[in-house]
Structure formats: structure tokens, C-alpha cells
Amino acid sequence: MARNGGHLLVECLIALGATKSFGVPGESYLAVLDALHDTRGKLDYVLCRNEGGAAFMASAYGKLTGSPGICFVTRGPGVTNASIGVHTAMQDSSPMILFVGQVGTEMKGREAFQEIDYRAVYGTVAKWAVEIDDVARLPEIVARAWTTALTGRPGPVVVALPEDMLTTLTEAAPLSGPASIFEAAPSQDAIAAALKILAAAEKPVLLMGGANWTAQGRAALQSFAEASSIPVVAAFRYQDQFDNHSPVFAGEAGVGMVAHVRKLMSDADVILAVNVRFGEMTTDGYTLLSVPVPRQKLIHVHGSDREIGKIYVPTIGIHAGPNAFAKALTPVKGGWADWRAAARKAYEGTFAAPVQPGPVDMVAVSSWLRETLPADVILTNGAGNFTVWPNKFFKFGPQARLLAPQSGAMGYGLPAAIAAKVAYPQRTVVCFAGDGDFQMNCQELGTAMQAGAQPIVLIINNGIYGTIRAHQERNYPARVSGTSLENPDFVTLAKAYGFHAERVEATQDFAAAFVRALKSTNGAVLDIAISPEALTPRQTLSQMRDAALQSQKAKA
Secondary structure, eight states: OOEEHHHHHHHHHHHHTOOEEEEOOOGGGHHHHHHHTTOTTTSEEEEOSSHHHHHHHHHHHHHHHSSOEEEEEOTTHHHHHHHHHHHHHHHHTOOEEEEEEEOOTTTTTSOOTTOOOHHHHHTTTSSEEEEOOOGGGHHHHHHHHHHHHHSSSOOEEEEEEEHHHHHSEEOOOOOOSOOOOOOOOOOHHHHHHHHHHHHTOSSEEEEEOOSOOOHHHHHHHHHHHHHHTOOEEEETTOGGGSOTTSTTEEEEESTTOOHHHHHHHHHOSEEEEESOOOOTTTTTTTTSSOSSSOSSEEEEEESOTTTTTSSSOOSEEEEOOHHHHHHHOOOOOOSOHHHHHHHHHHHHHTTOOOOOSSSSOHHHHHHHHHHHSOTTOEEEEOSSGGGHHHHHSOOOOSSOEEEOOTTOOTTOHHHHHHHHHHHOTTSOEEEEEEHHHHTTSGGGHHHHHHHTOOOEEEEEEOSBOHHHHHHHHHHSTTOOOSOBOOOOOHHHHHHHTTOEEEEEOSHHHHHHHHHHHHHOSSOEEEEEEOOTTOSSSSOOHHHHHHHHHHHHHHHO
């Protein structure tokens, strides 16, 4: 049966298992939009307000569900807007496929209207960037894109679709389903070698993170860690992948790393790193482990052989999927029970913080949320100092999830929350956003309204770009420039998009406001007034400035 490339593409995606897609329309892929007209309930298209927001949604959807997030954007301006989501998906190891309209093949190479060389632009940002130049090969390329996005270290794939490839008729048959690829399992020799090193340790640490975990794999790793009494540290923004209530969980190695985690990693004599990409935040600027050969004995396990030895030369490297590796482990015993207990005690102590200055105390708010939110809550955030509250003051159980960008991209939280509601409409989804962070993508409230995927949004409003102000005060104290915000009325803005909205100006008013937000059937936005002084849980803005001024005087 003859069909055009647009219809063939959509049929292939449905066969592979795609059920949701995100995008902003463009004339370069009208044939795809036409095919999507008949797929409601099979492959839905979530209409977004900006390509950056759409790409964030696809990246978050892939991270949350484990199925590639599908995004459609137009050529030129559309795909450049979407680049922030591709970069985030790569740093997050999130499976994602970005389909991009392209100029017709007869126009290529002439700097035609909105023309871009996608392989050149995305070759170093995505796992794979490809352009279709033969409509008959479309099923082959889509199948490869799907597999590439999912396997090894998951990540984004960019597929360029020349306009004439989508309108040309072909007899090529659609795919019948995805490839069934089993996770790589470790050899018995590899497991024996790893366990031998661990058994000889005095201060072992299990560092875990990354994508592709299953519930069974996480449970197996937890059982091993608990039976072995080994403290567990989560890599940057992967603390939702291990039960924080477990007696072996010791915290997250990430931005704003707390002192006990830094000491735990530094003092360890053996680190078992499972599914970890050794990024700058997890390693505290590559200082916790020496490059290229760490002082600690390092057992690095990863599903992608490209990650093993990329930065650190391991004592042993094991090319295996995280779940298969976790299931193959057997407990080890050693004299480190006190080491584990001290790590856990230090972790529990991190939830105590001074009363915060200003009208709303986020320490108290976070404590209330920690006790109130359902076990399967999904938290999201973008970037800024406000992220300390969902990232450091919440305990993630085995059902809870965190969607937070390893790329440090502002504006990610709201699109991620919308994607989470699209994927799991019955679950409670709470987005944390600073006032600056929220305004990066606040127009996506319209996407949420139209899709019926409205989350609860907490705007932590201090009237400044907090992270940059903190750096500014530390480096150029008392010289404020370019970091103060004059904000709109967020309550009125949210109501214009159909959301329930309130402003919270006192700590004691938060709980009742949040209960009303939970009861709303149209989502909710709570504009929470906090003081710019409350920039971090344990140091005020004035204290930062005073310390920097004193340092300047001492050097003068």
C-alpha cells in the first residue's frame, strides 16, 4: 500500500510503542500533522507554546517513562529553540527523538529559507543526528533512532525530515514493533572480582545514578546495600533512584554538596559506581576523585563501554546494565557498620536548618511537604538556589520521582511537570520554580490548560536571580548589577491560563493554600513570597556580602 513519508513515519512510531508526542507546528512537516489527525488515542500530539518547552517536555517524558520522548519542531528557528531540550536530554541521559522539518532536497546547500545543517549543529550534542534522503529508508532510520535513544547510555537523537521526503509516496512497509534487546549482564568473573575488592574494603561507598533502572533493579541494589551495610550516595539529581528512607542511604553528591557527603566520598577506600556518568557536580569539580587515576579503588559499572574509563581509570570496569548487575550481586561483610551508621546519622541531620528570614520559611514549608505529599509524588524543578528545597529537603521513597536537569537549565521545571501529568494524569505533580526560572517558560501554562495536564506550581519568589546574585555578592560584594527582577502579578497571570492561583505571604498560610491547590481540578499556582535574604538554608545574602567584604579588606 502506497503512503507518503509523513504517514509512514507516524505508523512506525505507533508500532514502536510511542503514545505521546510534543511539538510546535511548522509548514515543513505538515504531512506529519496530517497523519496525526487520525491517531488520537494512539499517538497524541501535545501542542506546545515554544519549541524549547516542547523539547523539555520530551526530555522529561523520556526520563520519567523510559520510553523515548517524541518531539516535532520546524526547521531553522524551531530547531534552534529546541536545542536546549536536546542538550538537557544528553546531560540527563534521557531517551528522546527530535524530528525536525527540513528544506526540500532540491533547495539544500543554498542557504535556503531556514536551512540548517543538522548533522553539523547537533553532531556533538546528540547521540546521533541524521537526515533522511530516501523515503524508502524511513522505517530503517526511525528504528535505529529508537534503539539508539534507548540503549547503552540513553540520550537524544535528531532526525531531519526534508519536506519532500514527507510528501513522497512509497511502498515501504511500516515497522511491526521495536527490537527486543536484553540488557548486558556481567560475567561471573567480573562479579567475583568486584565483590573481592569490596570485601577487603574498610570504608566502602556505593555511588549510583543514571538511567535505565527498573523497579526490580533498584530493589536488588537496595537489598545488596542493606545486607552489606554499605552507605549509598546518589549521583547528582538521581536521589529518586534509591529509597531515601533506607538506613544505608547517605545523601546526594551534587551541587551544593553537603560536608558529610564530600567527606564520605573523599575518605572512602573503595567506590562501587553503578550506572554513573562522572560529571562535574557529582565529583565536586573532579576533586573527590583524582584524574585520571583515583586514590580510591574504583569499580565502575555502566551499560555503555564509552563511559568506563572516559574520565577515571577504574580498578576494574564492568560493561553491564545496572539492573542485571544489581541482580547478580551477593552480600559482602566487613567491619564498616559504624561507617555506615555515621553516614546515615549525618544525612538525617541535614534536614535541620535555621529559621529562615522573611515572610515564608521554606524550611518549615519543606518539612510540611515532606510529611504530606503522597508516596508516588513527582517533583520537578529548573535551576536556581530554590532547588535546594526539592533536592535537599525531601525524602524520595521507591515510588516518588524527581525530574531535575543535570544541565542546570532554567525553565525546565514547568514543562517537565506538564510532561509528567501527560504521562501520569492521576499522580500528584509539584513543580518548584524560582520567579526568574518560572518566567523562562511560563507561557507553557497554556499548553497545560489545553492538554488538561495542569500540575501544581510553587513559585519561590524572591525578586532576584538568586544563584547569580549569590556569585555576584561573593565576587563583587555590594555591587548589584543585572540580577534584580520586577515581576508581573503571577496570580493574575495564572488565572488567565485557567489555573487556581493564590499568593502566600506567611508560613502559617501555606498548608491551607496547598490543600486548596490539591483540590483544584485545573491545577494551581502558588506565588510564595520569600525574602532575598533567604538565599541558602544556612547563610543569608547579607552574610555572604559581609564575608566577601571582610575578605577584600584582609587582602588590601
